[in-house]
Amino acid sequence: MSNIAFADVKFEQIEEIANFLIGMGIETSEFEIMAIIEEYEVEGYTEMEFNELIQIMIEKVRKVNEGKAIYDMFQLFDKDGNGYITPEELRSVMLSLGENLSDEVIDEMIDEADMNGDNQIDFFEFVKILSVEDDITLFTINSTQYVTKKEISSF
Structure with missing residues (x-):
């Protein structure tokens, strides 16, 4: 799976992508993946490389973890x-x-x-x-x- 063509995407494929990402330790859902795809569609894109989707999800996880670390630090005070x-x-x-x-x-x-x-x-x-x-x-x-x-x- 190298490219995700938005026009042809089916829920089963989204579910497969979500399971793959979860298997990599990236917490996500089908809805989050669809939201990313829809955002790209609005910007005029018709497809996305699979590696690009993984990078987007990794960045999302990094931001969540960073936010949690800041919140944990706040709670120390x-x-x-x-x-x-x-x-x-x-x-x-x-x-x-x-x-x-x-x-x-x-x-x-x-x-x-x-x-x-x-x-x-x-x-x-x-x-x-x-x-x-x-x-x-x-x-x-x-x-x-x-x-x-x-x-x-x-x-």
């Missing part, structure tokens, strides 16, 4: 599970990482990430600070120290 990181929760995590920071520094870290001014960090603010800083730093502790995403994820 959100000690009470209410969906927000408070200054107290941030201080607790920083202490567990060996960083005894002043209230002023903790407040600066919260202010750096807090976009709506509620003095806490929600999941979307957390994701934003991670995406802005990429893999370099999560928060600036002071002018010479940083806490990296790697350090946080190893916690």
Whole structure:
């Protein structure tokens, strides 16, 4: 199966593709595959290489796994599970990482990430600070120290 011709595709073929991908460890469904095919059809394509479909599904899985890792990291900070990181929760995590920071520094870290001014960090603010800083730093502790995403994820 090298090319998938959209006009000729049958549900049995979609099911076969889904089973193949699942066998490779790529969680998917017939509906997800059909959605990808329909998206390509809308863009004017009439067929897709099988390897291209596999690459699309692998990228989908990578994004899901990356999102889960970020959510898991957020939960390390959100000690009470209410969906927000408070200054107290941030201080607790920083202490567990060996960083005894002043209230002023903790407040600066919260202010750096807090976009709506509620003095806490929600999941979307957390994701934003991670995406802005990429893999370099999560928060600036002071002018010479940083806490990296790697350090946080190893916690």
